[in-house]
Amino acid sequence: MSRAYLLLDRIQIANLADRLFELTGSAAVHSLYQHTAYSALDSVGPLLTGVTPDSPLEQVFWQAWSATAGIWLESEADEHQVLEHLRGLIHARAEGGATVFFRFYDPRITASWLADLPSLERDRLMGPVRLIRLPGLEFRQQTAQPAVPYAQRPWLVLAAEQLDHLNTARRESFTRQLIEHVQRHFPGSLNSLDACALRQWASDCQSSAARSGFSAVDEVLSWSRLPAVLGRDFPDGPEHGAYRRLLADPVLPRQRLDTLNNALTQQLLADKDLAL
Structure with a gap:
């Protein structure tokens, strides 16, 4: 059964944890920076939470946050696999070996990043995520792929022209x-x-x-x-x-x-x- 999630940017949404509690009550919230080398930055890292269609949270997302502050995800995999795969995307290796933060959860970055990729590469990078919805745009995975978990050495590599x-x-x-x-x-x-x-x-x-x-x-x-x-x-x-x-x-x-x-x-x- 497919489940929907929101991956939200705490830098863009003031008091995000409090807002989520107001909108959902007791929904589980997961920080992508926890259990990584960036745990000291946890207070500004993105948050993943489940979302129910037609809920107050969905309404607020599409009205106020979807353009700049988060993305909608759907997956048939269990929540742990989704979380671990997304955690693996928080950083990337640039050409030359430098590690950079990757704000893939910014919908403007998401659209520019995924739109130009061949479908096989896009499927690999989406992992267990079957669908990503953005305002007026969606990316639907053709073939399900396994999760690739976080590693201190980023597995994602971005070419110089991609970064530019x-x-x-x-x-x-x-x-x-x-x-x-x-x-x-x-x-x-x-x-x-x-x-x-x-x-x-x-x-x-x-x-x-x-x-x-x-x-x-x-x-x-x-x-x-x-x-x-x-x-x-x-x-x-x-x-x-x-x-x-x-x-x-x-x-x-x-x-x-x-x-x-x-x-x-x-x-x-x-x-x-x-x-x-």
Whole structure:
């Protein structure tokens, strides 16, 4: 009998374990990083959980998480085999022998990775997983394959051109996500820009975030409020001195971002009071 699972990205979904408990009650949840060389990073590793069709969890997945934060899997194998095979995919060997984390559970990576593979190779990599569903796309295995468990030396090898392709696809997808985020939450800030200028704005936003020490997806999305409201030259404009001083504070990156956004909120409230 086939069973459905969700493989979800804890980096992309805040308080994911709590959300799953709210939606399912007592469903078993498994971390892919447990029992691996990356167990110290368990708090940010992906989680696997079963999902029942037409359940609240399924509804939330397709409405809020399926585009960027996880994939739907189906398998007739037992849960242990599915978990062990997925655990074996968390890292890969690049050409030259370097080991890299492989975020195959990001649906944008999944689509780019599997779409270009010959069916026999795709079947091998899917192992006991018979079906992977993404928004508007699915990969159905032709011939069932055994699970290949995790090993400290990755069994998955990615060629240089594969890595370049996957990285390009992920960058382009995040650029679209960033633009949509700013247009949704800060309407009007980008209205005068055409498609080319929007992409340049998103690139500049990511670059300024990186120079200030923020590169994770959630950090860049939080940072985007600042250049969206204060101008694309943030934080280098002559009027941004107070923010540059906050950026220099020796605190954790998340705390620094919260402080910056709180300062912006206070500035906007003060400007509103002056306008009354």
